[in-house]
Amino acid sequence: MAVTRTFSIIKPDATRRNLTGAVTQMLEESGLRVVASKRIRMSREQAEGFYAVHKERPFYGELCDFMTSGPVVVQVLEGEDAVRRNRDIMGATNPADAAEGTIRKSFAESIEANSVHGSDSDENAANEIAFFFAKDEIVG
Numbered sequence: 001m002a003v004t005r006t007f008s009i010i011k012p013d014a015t016r017r018n019l020t021g022a023v024t025q026m027l028e029e030s031g032l033r034v035v036a037s038k039r040i041r042m043s044r045e046q047a048e049g050f051y052a053v054h055k056e057r058p059f060y061g062e063l064c065d066f067m068t069s070g071p072v073v074v075q076v077l078e079g080e081d082a083v084r085r086n087r088d089i090m091g092a093t094n095p096a097d098a099a100e101g102t103i104r105k106s107f108a109e110s111i112e113a114n115s116v117h118g119s120d121s122d123e124n125a126a127n128e129i130a131f132f133f134a135k136d137e138i139v140g
């Protein structure tokens with residue numbers, strides 16, 4: 001299996017509850033390595049650009065409000081089949097549907113305040129990584 005990269009966000013509901021370390025520990029224990037990480041306050045422009053694919057969805061405005069409501073931690077994760085591995089440990093988008101032992105089952109408050117984001121394909125991972133990180137910020 002190839003070693004690949006994915007993009008992760010620890011969302012404002014998790015940073016507010018001081019769960020950055022707990023979430024990162026679960027990512028690491030699942031076999032992923034943090035090869036870039038920074039804590040930022042997303043601007044409105046960044047949130048709208050990042051989630052542009054959801055522009056027509058009814059929750060777009062509230063999603064951007066939420067993602068700019070507090071600090072987030074953006075990360076690049078590396079490992080075998082990183083996109084799938086990260087999605088497995090994150091669990092379903094809606095915590096009500098998330099499996100035991102996943103990050104969202106353990107920590108998420110709601111479908112919006114669901115603690116983490118993870119890329120859904122290798123192509124989106126590359127775009128999302130480039131959205132937040134310069135090449136020299138990623139040290140594998």
Ligand code: CMP
Binds near residue numbers: 059
């Ligand atoms: P994320 O992986 O960050 O990508 C889009 C986000 O929209 C998703 O996680 C959810 O947290 C959020 N969201 C809010 N409401 C909904 C909804 N009704 N359906 C899907 N995603 C939603």
